[in-house]
Amino acid sequence: MEVLDKVRQEIARHNMIEPGQLIVVGVSGGPDSVALLHILHTLAGELGIKLHAAHLNHRFRGEEARQDALFVRQLCSNWGIPCTIEERDVPGYARQKHLSAQVAAREVRYRFFYEVLQAAGGQKIALAHQADDQAESVLLNLLRGAGAGGLAGIPPVRDNLIIRPLLSLRRQEIEQYCHRQRIGFRTDSSNLKTAYRRNKIRHVLIPLLEREYSPGLVNILVRTAEQLRTEDEFMEHLAEQAYRQVLLTRNSRRLELARGELARQPVALARRIIRLAWQEIRGSKQDLTYDHVERLLAQLPGGGPQRHWELPAGITVRLTYDRLTLLKEYGRNSLNLPVYPLPVPGSVATASGSTITSLLLRRQDFTGNPRELPAHQAVLDYAQVTLPLAVRFRQEGDVLVPFGLGKPVKLKKILIDLKIPRHRRDSIPLVVEQKTGRILWVAGIRLADGVGISETTEKIILLRLENGHHSNT
Numbered sequence: 001m002e003v004l005d006k007v008r009q010e011i012a013r014h015n016m017i018e019p020g021q022l023i024v025v026g027v028s029g030g031p032d033s034v035a036l037l038h039i040l041h042t043l044a045g046e047l048g049i050k051l052h053a054a055h056l057n058h059r060f061r062g063e064e065a066r067q068d069a070l071f072v073r074q075l076c077s078n079w080g081i082p083c084t085i086e087e088r089d090v091p092g093y094a095r096q097k098h099l100s101a102q103v104a105a106r107e108v109r110y111r112f113f114y115e116v117l118q119a120a121g122g123q124k125i126a127l128a129h130q131a132d133d134q135a136e137s138v139l140l141n142l143l144r145g146a147g148a149g150g151l152a153g154i155p156p157v158r159d160n161l162i163i164r165p166l167l168s169l170r171r172q173e174i175e176q177y178c179h180r181q182r183i184g185f186r187t188d189s190s191n192l193k194t195a196y197r198r199n200k201i202r203h204v205l206i207p208l209l210e211r212e213y214s215p216g217l218v219n220i221l222v223r224t225a226e227q228l229r230t231e232d233e234f235m236e237h238l239a240e241q242a243y244r245q246v247l248l249t250r251n252s253r254r255l256e257l258a259r260g261e262l263a264r265q266p267v268a269l270a271r272r273i274i275r276l277a278w279q280e281i282r283g284s285k286q287d288l289t290y291d292h293v294e295r296l297l298a299q300l301p302g303g304g305p306q307r308h309w310e311l312p313a314g315i316t317v318r319l320t321y322d323r324l325t326l327l328k329e330y331g332r333n334s335l336n337l338p339v340y341p342l343p344v345p346g347s348v349a350t351a352s353g354s355t356i357t358s359l360l361l362r363r364q365d366f367t368g369n370p371r372e373l374p375a376h377q378a379v380l381d382y383a384q385v386t387l388p389l390a391v392r393f394r395q396e397g398d399v400l401v402p403f404g405l406g407k408p409v410k411l412k413k414i415l416i417d418l419k420i421p422r423h424r425r426d427s428i429p430l431v432v433e434q435k436t437g438r439i440l441w442v443a444g445i446r447l448a449d450g451v452g453i454s455e456t457t458e459k460i461i462l463l464r465l466e467n468g469h470h471s472n473t
Contacts, residue, residue, distance in 0.1 A: 003177045007039050007165050011047070014156045016163040019048030022122040023163075026113055027053045027075075027083075029068040029186035032128035034075065035174045036166055038183055040126060041079055054116040057087035058105050061190060068186045075184075084116045102196065117161075129154050129164045132171040135221040136201050143197075145290060147271075148232045153225035170218065239272035246273060248323065255281045257324045263300040270297055278315075281326045287312035300324070314351050342389040342431065344461055354429050356391050356443060359462040363453070366460055370453055376466070378441045382459035384451045390434045391443075393426055400439045403447040411439070414446060431463060 001009075011017055025040060027033045040051055055072040057065045069085050076083035094104035113125050134153045141150035156164050166174065178185055194200040210217045242265055248256040255277055262270055271293050278288045292311055299307065299319055308318040311326075318325040340348040347357040360382065370379050398411040415425050431441040440448050443465040453460050 003035075003169060003173060004039060004042065006168050008043065010156065010165050010168050011163075014163070016157055016165060017047055017049055017124060021124055022050045022052060022120060023124045023126050024052050024054050024113060024117045024120060024122040025126045026109075026128065027055050027072050028128075028188065029055070029071045029075075030128075030188055030191075031175050031178050031185040032130055032133075032166065032171070034183055034185045035177050036126060036128040037075070037079075037081065038178075038181060039165070041081060051081050052116065052120045052122060053081050053083035054113055055083065055085045056109050056112045057085075058090040058108065059087055060090065060101065060105070061188070064189060068188075071184075071186050082120070084120070086112065088112065102198075125162045127162060127164050128166055130166040130169045130171055130174060131222050132202070132206075132218055134167055134225055135206065135218040136198055138221045138225050139201050139205065140198055143201075147290075148228050148235070151225065152229035152232045153221075155229060167222075235268065235272065239269050239276060242269050243273045243276045247277075250280065253281075253328045255326045259300060259319070259322050259324045262324060267297065270300075277326055278311075281315060281328055282313055296324070339434075340391040341434070342391050344387060344389060348391050350391060350393075350429055354427075354443070355466040356429055356431060357464045357466060358389070359464075361460050361462055363457050363460055366453075366462065375444050376464060378443075378447050378463045379453050380440060380447075380451045380461040380463065381453045381457045382461055383457070385440065385461065386433045386435055386438075388434045389440070390432050391429050392432060394428065394430060398430070398439065400442060400446065401449040403449050403452060406449055411442065414442070418445065420445070429465065 017023065023040060025033070025037050027037050037051070037053060040047075040049070043049075044051060053072065053076045055069055057069050059065065061068075065087075069087070073083060073085055088108050090105050090108050091101070093099070093108055094101055097104065097107075099107070116122075117125055137153045138151055141153070144150070154164060154167065156167050177183075190196075191199060192203070194203055206217060214220060246258045246261045246265070248258055250256070257273070257277060262273060265273060274293050274296055275285065275288060279285050282288070288311065296317065306318070306320050308316055310316055314328060316327040318327060340350055342348050342356055342358055344358045345360045347355055349355045366379065368379075373379065394411055399408040400411050400414060401408050402414065412425075415428075420428070428445060429443040430439050431443060432439050438448070440451055441463055443463070
């Protein structure tokens with residue numbers, strides 16, 4: 001079957017595109033994405049669609065990446081396709097978020113695609129993953145210990161938004177198509193480096209397995225992924241129905257499941273129910289491992305005394321006679337939450353959803369009255385503070401010397417006296433000195449004594465709490 005026919009069949013099989021839609025096509029300049037753009041351009045009249053290309057320079061490869069962008073711009077100009085070409089500081093984003101280069105690149109790239117989709121008024125994002133990518137993903141996820149969802153690989157359609165029309169094509173077919181159509185393309189040198197695990201699977205493991213064990217390995221893995229994907233979708237549908245049956249209560253910080261009803265579910269469904277509950281309270285699927293799930297399942301049968309233990313991301317499990325509760329807690333109840341370094345100047349985002357920003361100013365540049373600042377701001381005398389600073393949440397035994405009082409008071413008492421609701425106390429950020437542990441500011445609540453500005457102050461640190469709660473007291 002010809003390439004165009006395979007793509008037509010893949011689009012129709014998964015209802016990827018409807019007439020009248022504008023499709024944003026991710027184009028890196030490599031053979032896969034260039035072929036995808038050319039194929040959709042060729043079929044545009046037949047499908048009744050319009051195209052808009054999107055290219056992102058991730059700032060990893062210097063001049064090579066700039067040449068990729070110029071190539072894509074010229075290609076789109078030659079074919080009469082509107083395009084958006086931008087660059088983002090992905091290395092900086094990776095450092096800020098403590099992510100690997102590949103994970104950071106994916107997050108930034110997808111955000112860029114969504115922005116282009118919205119700006120262009122599009123309905124779908126088309127990406128150029130193909131059969132070899134699918135096989136690599138299956139093997140990569142298998143080596144990571146993924147379940148059925150991971151072994152199902154890359155979905156042809158995700159959220160009725162992202163489409164992948166080339167999943168039935170091999171990499172070699174695509175490159176041959178480019179040569180036959182006399183379409184140039186760029187080669188990303190980083191794809192040749194086996195330092196990345198995916199590249200090592202592509203260039204070392206798969207050729208070895210094809211040579212020594214299974215010549216048709218890629219097609220076998222693609223078929224396996226397809227079977228697992230459809231079965232995983234069915235199982236997920238059953239799990240969502242069962243989840244609604246065992247769910248008792250939920251809000252942004254607390255989720256309760258009926259323990260007995262959950263224990264009576266088949267293990268395959270119970271695992272999925274726990275993961276659905278985790279995703280709802282956590283806000284993502286991240287951090288919950290197989291071992292976490294298995295420990296929970298092992299604790300379900302029988303009664304016994306109340307038990308609780310910590311999970312990642314500041315979430316606590318509480319197991320009572322009839323309920324399994326997931327609590328999103330911070331600070332003293334969340335031993336896994338880190339201390340966040342706060343650069344001066346700079347900012348840091350915390351697990352509670354709040355952000356602390358610090359600015360370093362000369363005294364003469366600050367014209368406000370410190371006593372009239374809104375509660376979400378505070379000013380410190382730079383000379384009275386020991387750097388570096390950090391942000392954390394409260395712990396048992398925390399004390400603060402409140403501004404104007406001159407003697408230490410338990411932080412718990414301060415919060416109770418200010419009538420700060422119990423459910424908020426553990427999510428209030430504390431700005432502290434890393435070396436001494438001294439609390440400088442209970443963000444949005446109270447400043448420490450001895451760090452405010454005076455007539456002799458030369459430099460100040462202006463602190464600001466964003467997306468957090470604060471008291472005007």
